Amino acid sequence: MEGGDVLVIGAGALGTLIGYAVIKSLDSLDILVRDVSKVENILERGCRASISGDEYIYRPRPVTWDTLDKRYNIIFICTKAYDIPKFIDKLSKAIDESTILVSIQNGIGSLELLKSRYQYNDIYGAVISYGAVKRGTCDTILTGYGEIVIEKGGYSSIIRDILEPTLKVSIVDDIYSYRWLKTLVNAGINPVTVIFNDRNGVVIENRYAWEIASKAVEEGLKVVNALGITLPRDPLNELYDIAYRTRDNYSSMYQDVLRGCETEIDYINGAIVEYGEKYNIDTPVNKYLVLTVKGLSIWRR
Incomplete structure (x- = not known):
């Protein structure tokens, strides 16, 4: 997969952690944030993940909904569940019919909404049990180890291979x-x-x-x-x-x-x-x- 094919939506604790795992596997990464001030922050400081006392800095390309300029192979949606109804229509700017979506939200309702809106895309639900605390824009500290459980499907092994060098991933039949x-x-x-x-x-x-x-x-x-x-x-x-x-x-x-x-x-x-x-x-x-x-x-x- 060529660099720039993956987008992480959200630069909170979860998005920063997933972004770190992705960029360790691939050449590059885009990360979507809400406003220009956060873009400037990431351009200046990069993104930071603190894991077991070690600080890791990585530099994704920050974008906003207004500056999206491509369609992606894989999109990791790492926002809060309540954010998805707010941007679900805008998401069409970043996808085509071959885009794989990975939804990592708490609760029930957000994955169902995505699957209803984008019926022709491969959409995978995921559950994460890692603990992470946001310290700032694209800045997180890992507070507890766990795993990511991903829905079984035709592309779930690709998602696992991207994340697993950094995070433990399991694939299950019934997400x-x-x-x-x-x-x-x-x-x-x-x-x-x-x-x-x-x-x-x-x-x-x-x-x-x-x-x-x-x-x-x-x-x-x-x-x-x-x-x-x-x-x-x-x-x-x-x-x-x-x-x-x-x-x-x-x-x-x-x-x-x-x-x-x-x-x-x-x-x-x-x-x-x-x-x-x-x-x-x-x-x-x-x-x-x-x-x-x-x-x-x-x-x-």
């Missing part, structure tokens, strides 16, 4: 089961850290926090069962395990609320509520968490 598992875990951890104003460890260290988190997960499991999805692991065990392993981390939702930014609550707990209503399953804890996080987000702004 939806992994997406729902992570959604349930996020539904338990993320909003609870917002409410308790604490790190992920509060979920297992505070019995009241655990009760809220576990009930949110149990409601989500009822929805998953109604959908006929078999999860790859027990979600309550996964909730405890992830909360323990990331106990010193602040959830992305917590960080978003602190910065006065939009959150992914509608794609996580909101998705559980939405599907619960569709299948006549009561989800009172998840409804409470959606309303509370939205209220706190507005108050913080």
Whole structure:
């Protein structure tokens, strides 16, 4: 594959990490950011990834939606889930019918939207369990090791080969089961850290926090069962395990609320509520968490 054939959308913690993995495998990389100030920042400083105490600097070509000038072989979409409806039509400027899209978002809804809008493209869902914290524009620190799980398909091995020299990658038959598992875990951890104003460890260290988190997960499991999805692991065990392993981390939702930014609550707990209503399953804890996080987000702004 020739240099410049790959685009990463988003220069946050995830986009910076994926960009680093891509550019280690390929000759070059384009990274799409929202505005010109971020372009200037990347041109001046490059992108930075801190991994195991070592600082890595790489220099992709920064572009914006207004300056896109080519169509790409592969696009890694590394934005927040709520960003996708905002740019889904603009995405047509960067793709043709042969473009491969890789969607790495939390929650349920964004991948479905992409597949509905671009039905003739190969679109792969992916779930990431690496921990990364944004330090600035295209500047991230890796805080926890995990893996990227990618949907099986005709081009999934190509995606794996690009990422795997740097990141651990697994290919699975049913990405939806992994997406729902992570959604349930996020539904338990993320909003609870917002409410308790604490790190992920509060979920297992505070019995009241655990009760809220576990009930949110149990409601989500009822929805998953109604959908006929078999999860790859027990979600309550996964909730405890992830909360323990990331106990010193602040959830992305917590960080978003602190910065006065939009959150992914509608794609996580909101998705559980939405599907619960569709299948006549009561989800009172998840409804409470959606309303509370939205209220706190507005108050913080």
